Amino acid sequence: xxxxxxxxxxxxxxxxxxxxxxxxxxxxxxxxxxxxxxxxxxxxxxxxxxxxxxxxxxxxxxxxxxxxxxxxxxxxxxxxxxxxxxxxxxxxxxxxxxxxxxxxxxxxxxxxxxxxxxxxxxxxxxxxxxxxxxxxxxxxxxxxxxxxxxxxxxxxxxxxxxxxxxxxxxxxxxxxxxxxxxxxxxxxxxxxxxxxxxxxxxxxxxxxxxxxxxxxxxxxxxxxxxxxxxxxxxxxxxxxxxxxxxxxxxxxxxxxxxxxxxxxxxxxxxxxxxxxxxxxxxxxxxxxxxxxxxxxxxxxxxxxxxxxxxxxxxxxxxxxxxxx
Amino acid sequence: xxxxxxxxxxxxxxxxxxxxxxxxxxxxxxxxxxxxxxxxxxxxxxxxxxxxxxxxxxxxxxxxxxxxxxxxxxxxxxxxxxxxxxxxxxxxxxxxxxxxxxxxxxxxx
Numbered sequence: 001x002x003x004x005x006x007x008x009x010x011x012x013x014x015x016x017x018x019x020x021x022x023x024x025x026x027x028x029x030x031x032x033x034x035x036x037x038x039x040x041x042x043x044x045x046x047x048x049x050x051x052x053x054x055x056x057x058x059x060x061x062x063x064x065x066x067x068x069x070x071x072x073x074x075x076x077x078x079x080x081x082x083x084x085x086x087x088x089x090x091x092x093x094x095x096x097x098x099x100x101x102x103x104x105x106x107x108x109x110x111x112x113x114x115x116x117x118x119x120x121x122x123x124x125x126x127x128x129x130x131x132x133x134x135x136x137x138x139x140x141x142x143x144x145x146x147x148x149x150x151x152x153x154x155x156x157x158x159x160x161x162x163x164x165x166x167x168x169x170x171x172x173x174x175x176x177x178x179x180x181x182x183x184x185x186x187x188x189x190x191x192x193x194x195x196x197x198x199x200x201x202x203x204x205x206x207x208x209x210x211x212x213x214x215x216x217x218x219x220x221x222x223x224x225x226x227x228x229x230x231x232x233x234x235x236x237x238x239x240x241x242x243x244x245x246x247x248x249x250x251x252x253x254x255x256x257x258x259x260x261x262x263x264x265x266x267x268x269x270x271x272x273x274x275x276x277x278x279x280x281x282x283x284x285x286x287x288x289x290x291x292x293x294x295x296x297x298x299x300x301x302x303x304x305x306x307x308x309x310x311x312x313x314x315x316x317x318x319x320x321x322x323x324x
Numbered sequence: 325x326x327x328x329x330x331x332x333x334x335x336x337x338x339x340x341x342x343x344x345x346x347x348x349x350x351x352x353x354x355x356x357x358x359x360x361x362x363x364x365x366x367x368x369x370x371x372x373x374x375x376x377x378x379x380x381x382x383x384x385x386x387x388x389x390x391x392x393x394x395x396x397x398x399x400x401x402x403x404x405x406x407x408x409x410x411x412x413x414x415x416x417x418x419x420x421x422x423x424x425x426x427x428x429x430x431x432x433x
Contacts, residue, residue, distance in 0.1 A: 060432075160336065195339075223429055
C-alpha cells in the first residue's frame with residue numbers, strides 16, 4: 001500500500017544541503033516552540049512537534065539521512081509513492097514483504113517513518129511466517145517505535161495505539177485500538193510487550209505479540225544518556241573565569257547553578273537527583289550542566305580597550321608547553 | 325469504529341505491563357513452544373538469564389526472555405544457526421545496541 005512521502009527538510013525549514021549544525025540549530029529552535037513540555041499552545045503544538053521530531057530523527061543521523069535522500073530521488077509529487085524496485089529497507093529479506101502490512105496510529109511516528117526508518121526494519125527482528133507451515137501457525141510478532149517526551153518518561157504516560165494489520169491468509173485488514181501504559185523511568189530502547197496484538201495467526205494459530213520500543217523525543221534542552229540528562233549552558237568568558245550564579249532548566253523546573261571560578265570550557269557540573277527516574281525506589285539519575293563559553297561577537301571601543309589591556313597585563317599563556 | 329462522545333472515551337483494552345511480571349520456566353516453555361531443556365541450555369550458554377539467581381526463587385523469566393526465545397527459534401528455523409552461532413549473534417546485537425545508544429547520545433551533543 002503506497003505510503004505518503006514526507007518532506008523532512010521542509011519540516012525543519014532547512015535546505016537539502018544543510019549541515020549537521022544547521023539541522024541541529026533549526027531543530028532546537030522549532031522544538032522550543034512546539035515541544036509539549038514547553039510549548040504554550042499545547043494542542044496545536046502536538047502535530048507539529050511529531051513532525052519536527054521525526055524529521056530530526058532522520059536528518060540528524062547520517063545513515064538515515066543518506067537513505068532518505070536516496071528515497072527522495074524517486075518521490076513523485078502528490079499521492080502515494082513507491083520506493084525503487086531494488087531498494088532495500090535495511091536487512092529485510094524478500095519474504096518479509098508482508099511484514100510491511102501494518103500501520104500504526106498513536107505512536108508519534110508516521111507510517112512513512114515506521115516503514116523505512118524504524119528500528120524494526122533492521123536485521124534482528126523475526127519476520128517470516130510462512131503459510132506452508134501447516135494448518136495452524138502463530139502470527140508474526142510486530143515491533144514498532146513509540147515516541148515519548150522526557151516529561152512522559154518522568155511521570156509515566158498512557159498512550160492510545162491503533163494498529164491495522166492484514167491477516168496473512170484471509171487478506172482482511174483488522175484494526176485494533178488499545179491503550180498502553182508506559183511506566184515512569186522507561187529507558188530508551190526498552191521494549192514493552194503487548195501480548196496478542198501482533199499479526200493475526202494462520203488458521204487457528206494465535207496472534208503474535210506487539211513490542212513497542214520506547215524512543216525518547218529529542219528535547220531542545222537535554223540529551224538523555226541512560227537515566228542522566230545533559231544540558232549545554234552558555235557562559236560569558238568572565239562568568240567562567242570569575243564564577244557566576246546562573247539558572248539552568250531541569251525537568252523539575254528552573255534551578256540555580258553556581259559556576260565556580262576558573263571553570264573551563266566543557267566542564268560538566270553534576271547536579272544529583274535531577275535526571276530521569278531509575279530503579280524502583282524513586283531514585284533518579286543526575287543532571288550534568290555542560291559549560292560552553294561563548295565569546296561576544298561585537299565589541300564597543302571601550303570593551304575592546306579593556307580586552308587589549310587584559311592581553312597586555314596577563315601572563316597567561318595556554319601554549320607555553322608547546323612553544324619552544 | 326463506533327462513534328464516541330468526546331467526554332466519554334470508548335472503553336478500550338488497556339495494557340499495563342509491569343516490569344515485575346515474571347514467568348516460570350513452565351509458562352515460558354508453553355508461551356514460546358520451546359522445550360524446557362532447550363531453555364536450560366540457552367541459560368547455560370548465556371543467551372537468556374533468569375531475573376534472579378535461581379537458587380532463591382527458582383527460574384523466573386521476563387518479557388525480554390520471551391522475545392529472545394522466539395528470536396532464537398526464528399534463527400534456528402530460518403537460518404539453521406547452531407549454538408555457538410546464536411551466542412555470537414546475541415553478543416554482536418548487544419554490542420550494536422550499546423554502540424547505537426552511545427552514538428545517538430554523542431550526536432545530540
